[in-house]
Amino acid sequence: xxPPPNTLLVLILLSISIISTAGPLIAMENPTLDGNVYDAIxxxxxxxxxxxxxxxxxxxxAGRGYDKGEYTTVLKGDxxxxxxxxxxxxxxxxxxxxxxxxxxxxxxxxxxxxxxxLFGDTTKKKDFKGSLKTK
Numbered sequence: 862x863x864p865p866p867n868t869l870l871v872l873i874l875l876s877i878s879i880i881s882t883a884g885p886l887i888a889m890e891n892p893t894l895d896g897n898v899y900d901a902i903x904x905x906x907x908x909x910x911x912x913x914x915x916x917x918x919x920x921x922x923a924g925r926g927y928d929k930g931e932y933t934t935v936l937k938g939d940x941x942x943x944x945x946x947x948x949x950x951x952x953x954x955x956x957x958x959x960x961x962x963x964x965x966x967x968x969x970x971x972x973x974x975x976x977x978x979l980f981g982d983t984t985k986k987k988d989f990k991g992s993l994k995t996k
Contacts, residue, residue, distance in 0.1 A: 892934050892941050899966045901991030910966065910991065917945035917957065926952055943968075953982075964993035 894912035901908045908921040917932040932945035945957045953975055959968020972985045 892936050894932065894934060894941065894943060894961070897961075898994040899991040900994050901966065901989050903970075903989045904987055908989070908991075909994070910989075912943075917943070917947070919947065919955075919957075922947060922949075922955060925949065927955060930957075932957075939963075959989070966991045966993070 893915075894917075895914060897912045899910040901910050903919070903921055906921055908919055911918045911920070912932060915931055916929040918929040919927065923929075926949040927947040928949070930945045930947040932943050935942045939962065941961045943957075943959055943961070946954055947957065948954045953973050955970045955972050957968065957970045959966055967988075967990045969986055969988045972987065974983045
């Protein structure tokens with residue numbers, strides 16, 4: 862017995878409906894911060910934090926030899942949590958973690974510098990805060 866011709870049409874429409882509904886949900890799990898630029902205060906110094914093309918960069922630390930680093934995000938309620946790692950071949954690495962709520966950015970970074978000979982690695986944690994830069 863053949864299924865009625867409308868069954869195939871119903872299955873196609875159901876599949877399209879599921880795909881179109883799942884698309885935004887998947888995008889919300891990993892929101893992008895690309896294009897966002899924040900005026901921030903780090904260690905009592907002014908800085909600009911930039912998210913562009915999947916990368917994160919601190920202008921202050923770029924001037925100190927740290928490269929851009931990839932960032933990841935997680936949506937938690939109305940907040941976007943992010944993590945990024947920036948590396949300086951000579952100075953070590955900075956692990957950035959933070960949360961964005963509305964136009965505010967708050968977080969910290971852990972600085973790890975390679976030790977020399979008998980001296981171990983050193984780590985320091987510093988906080989930062991700022992707000993979305995207006996265009």
